[in-house]
Amino acid sequence: MVMDSLLSILFFLLTISSFNHASSFTSQPSYKDHCGSIVPESTANELIPSSFPFDDHHTGYFTGGDSIIDGGTSLNQYFTFQPMYIRATQFSELFKVEGSVSLTSSISYFYPVGNFSYDDRLRYERRRRYRRSHVNFKLEGFWSESSGKVCMVGTGNGYSKKGKYLNLDLVFKLVNVFNVSNITSLVSGSLESLSSQKDENYFEPISVLMFPKGNYKYTLDSTEVANEFSSGSDAAKGGFSLNSLSFCSRPLSRAIRRLQLEFSPKCNPSKNCTPFSESSGPLVSLMSLKGIECSLANNKHRLRVMMRFLNASDYWIGQSFNPKTMLVGEGWWDEKKNMLCVVACHIIGKTSSLTGSHVGDCSVRLRLRFPSTWSINSTSRLVGQIWSNKSTNSRGYFKKITFRNEEDGRVGIFQATKYEYSQLDRVKKLCPTPKPTKNKGKRYPDAYSYDMRFDMAVRESGKRVAWGYSTPVAVGDKVSSWGNVQNSTVEVFEEKLNSGGLFNISYKISLWFNSTNVQNSIRNQSSWSAGISAEGIYDAGTGNLCMVGCRDLHSNPLIPTAHSVDCEIVVKFQLPPLDEKKGIFIKGSIESTRKNSDSLYFKTLELSSAAFYTEVAEKAVWRMDMETIMVLISTTLACVFVGLQIYHVKKHSNVLPLLSLVMMTILTLGHMVPLVLNFEALLAQNPNNKNFVFGNVGWLEVNEIAVRLITMVAFLLQFRLLQLTWSSRKSDESNKGLLTAERKGAYVTLPLYAAGFLIALLLKLKRDGEVVVMTPGNQHHSSWENLKSYGGLVLDGFLLPQIILNLFSNMRENVLSCSFYFGITFVRLLPHAYDLYRTHNYSQLDNGSYIYADPSADFYSTAWDVVIPLGGISFAVIIYLQQRFGAHCILPQKFKGSKVYEKVPMVVELEAEVETTNL
Structure with missing residues (x-):
């Protein structure tokens, strides 16, 4: 009863609360x-x-x-x-x-x-x-x-x-x-x-x-207005034609952003050079064009548009809706001239409120087209002009503004199909044909392949000042889809390419500087970036690329004027062969052909880039797959060999205390550390932190899980062997002399490891040429890599502590099974044999692509790949000799009589004691 009463009261309170909450909305x-x-x-x-x-x-x-x-x-x-x-x-x-x-x-x-x-x-x-x-x-x-x-x-x-x-x-x-x-x-x-x-x-x-859409009537495309678009040099140029079925489905009817405005050189911020008479301060530099409504009526394409003018900073940080910097208009597609004609009007209203706003002053005209042909001076996917139909002295008049678009992917479908070269004669003079070299058998990247795209580090006077990106625009007179050319075009030139021919090629190079304080730089004033359009010749037989470049010049950053260019530039690149195994780097330069006294002269920029060729990447993916299989096989073999050693000590329990604790600890840590590091990486895994070359390869992640599981099994087995050894030492209190031998062995082993680390570190630094460390972060990274490498070297010589313990204990037992010390030695030395094979058959890439025989986890080079296996095999042979002929068999004759600890069986001790008593 009490419970029922409480439930009733609770239900009543919830009902009242819900009613009050609902009533606040209803x-x-x-x-x-x-x-x-x-x-x-x-x-x-x-x-x-x-x-x-x-x-x-x-x-x-x-x-x-x-x-x-x-x-x-x-x-x-x-x-x-x-x-x-x-x-x-x-x-x-x-x-x-x-x-x-x-x-x-x-x-x-x-x-x-x-x-x-x-x-x-x-x-x-x-x-x-x-x-x-x-x-x-x-x-x-x-x-x-x-x-x-x-x-x-x-x-x-x-x-x-x-x-x-x-x-x-x-x-x-x-x-x-x-x-x-x-x-x-x-x-x-x-x-x-x-x-x-x-x-x-x-x-x-x-x-x-x-902006109302229903029952809209177009009223601005009169015959008189259409005549205003007939004049002008821009109207005479051709462009893409749009049919009636695709016009309203193309980006033209949606939004085109980041249209770059270019004003007349006579403009300055104090004059009215924009469509907005009340504007003040720096001139706007960008415009966006957004379609409000698109329709087809009486076989005529019509479009309602909204034009928004803003600064580059406003584009990125955002600004509130401001009709004072916007125009609304009507446009139509002129099929004869293949261009969009727009009549635009101002939005007039109060500054503080949108209420009461209305449209008036439709004196602004806009013309837009999509060029079908590109050149070194223009690779814009969209170009156009804005002007006023008012007289020069009228209020609201402004000088003609041009605009272009090169970045917005929304207009990518209107990319030009033809490229016209204008600098090839200069290229032949500035870039003499190199002498024939003995490059028989070497292959260089296909002129039409994705390998022709690359980023690069930029140095000026040996100092890193910028990074950049190079993208092919056209090969021959065919414009590429930013590195991807139609298959039919590739087939046409396949025979010529195989013979190593010369190709006309055009590039677009973008540079981003670390600072605007770089002196005599190619960059524009007060700008972090620079753009170069280049065209020249690529020799597919030698990998030599030489071009003449033109850069945009903006003399006054406050007034983005109609772009002028400086074409006194030479750009050179030397691409490495596809089958190069070492040093796959692209080297190049950007040079000014002007005199040092010229105001447009700049210091030579040195360019370098790692060449991640598609063919190399495909081989690397196959290599990674093969290395994953080798990791699985090696770790499985390690599990088998450790399991056989456990079986051996179970069968011969008297040899268990004679195992080296230092050796067991080293082998256990060798399996535990990768597990800990992988688990930490798994917890901190970032889906955006992927390798740039291989991306997110799903099967690699699946194989990583399999490798971790088998590594976990190997760790548990090795830890079990360590536990058995430690337990036998603690339980056998009569073997205090063996503990003393273990301690003496540690006194010898640990200084050897310390001295070996210093020697190996010096050798590795000398080999890698790491004399100067650039930053503290790189120093930390290098120290960790060196520590990992030496840890791998210690694992390669895992038998050393056992050899030293055998000498101090004068061991005469088969402590280690033959399958264990020879098998684990084989597992540890197999990566070095594979590294020799990999060096001669695969190109070197960044360390993140190595799954087996990782250079950051051991010492790998031609010399190390020979020395380490010889050392590992020698240790295994020494163990074999010690267990067959006694621990001192490897010592010179004069050291064999030294007093060392020797385990005497209890039966022998008792017999000696009885004989003494009888005497």
Whole structure:
């Protein structure tokens, strides 16, 4: 009974709480009090087909509301109005509307994702992340078709900047909501809080703006306007033709970002060189073009567009919606001239609010085309012009602006198909044909292959100043898809390529500098980067690439002028052969042919890059697969040999105390350390921290798990053998002399290891040429690699502690089974034999690609691969001789009589004692 009463009370309290919580959302503000004077209220009837001029999901823009949403500093912010139910009323032009309003903003920021390996170097990488804010409202109200006004009330929920949950009451107002619209139609409105300003649920007024889509009529493409696009040099150039089926499905009807603006050289920030008469300060440098609506009517492609002008810094850090730097317009595709023509208009309104904004002053013209032919001076996928049809002295006039796009992947489908060379005569003079060399049998990268793309380190006067990236633009007159050429083109030149021919080739080189303080640099003033377009000749028979380059010049960073170029540049690269086994590095240079006194002269830049050829990478993947199998086989054999030794000591328990604890400890650690390191790496695994060459190879991860499992088995078996040895020592208290021998052996072994570490370290440093350590991080990395390498060397000589213990104990027993000491020796020395094979058959890559015989885990070179196996075999032979002829058999004759510990059987001792008593 008591339990039932408690449950009843608890259920009553939960019901009251749920009712109060639900009532906070269901109670709507009074429509009559807040909207009655704007749109009258009426009784709603049945649902009707949507006669509302907005579709089911209509988007727009907003400003304000900073207390509930990050609208002032967001990168992307948009407003969504979604009508859900439309009901007729007693009046024919009055409708009840139920729907929702959403406000969304995205804030952009960078976060680190770790490092990736390339050319045995670590590079830091950052990625962009977006934090989204979202507020949703449920509304109901009325729409007057005759006045075009909408008024709705409702509730919503959100969070304050301090993270506190808020219940929001509001009124939503719109104007100019008509069934028919044109370029001058803008739907504007506001979201206003119904709470007092002192209430924590209060938020600042939010202004909204939408471009109506329903029943839109194009009115700006008149015959007079079309004539304005007939003049100009840009109009005479050809480009891609778009058919009626693909026009509205292409990026042209969506968004094209980062269009680079280039102003007239006569412009300066104090003059009006932009479409915005009220603009001040530095000129904007970027423009984005976004399609609002695309349609095909009367066999004519039409497009509504929105143009947004902004600075490069605003593009990355974001800025709030600002109609003062935006244009809205109508465009159409001219099929005869293969270009887009746009008539653009200003959005006129208040500075502080979007309410009451309207469109006017349609004096801006835009022309856009997609070039079908590229050259060294222009590799832009999209080019165009912006100008004003006003007279020079009129308010709002501005000088013609050109723009181009080279980075946005959204326009990649409009890539040019032909390349025109203009610098080949200069290339022949500046790049004389090298003398024939004895390169018979050597193969160099295919001119059409992905191997022609590479990044590079850039040095100036021996100092690292930048890094860069080189990408082929065209081979012959065919433009490549950034390194991938059509198969038909490759087949045409296959015969010539096999004979080692010469190829005309074009490149695009991008450089990013570590600092803007580099003197006499190729970079632009106050810029971190530099771009070079180059064309020249590639000799597929020698791997020599020589080109003439042109770099963009921007004399004044505040005024991005129509780009001028400096073509007094020579770019050279020497590619290594495909079958090179060592030093697979691309070497090159960027030189200025100007005199030192010339203002455009720059010091020679030295270029270097690791050549990760596709063929080499494919062989490396096959090698990694084979190495994984070898690891599995070697570890399995180690398990078998240790198991046989355990069986041996179980069968001959008297030899168990004679095993060297130092040797057992070394072998146990040899299996434990990789397990610990792999487990730590597994816990800290970062999916973004992948090898640059091989990426995320799923089967490698599966095989890694198998290797770890078998290594775990080997570790457990070896640990069991160590435990048995230690237990036998503790239980056999009569063998105190054996403990003394173990201690003496340790006194000899440990100094030998210390001295060996110093000697091996010096030899390895001399071989690798590591004389100067660049940074503390590299020093730590190098020390750890050296420690791992010496640990592998100690494991290779794992029998040394047993040999020394045998000498001090004068052992005469078969302590180690033949299968153990010869088998483990074979397992330890097999990687060195494989390394000799690998050196002569595979190219050297970064250490991250080695699974078996890892150079960072042991000493590997031609000399070490001979010395270490000879030493390991010698140790195994010594153990064999000691167990067959006695531990001292390897000593010179004069040392064999030394007093050493010898285990005397108990039976012999008793017999000697009895004989003494009888005497």
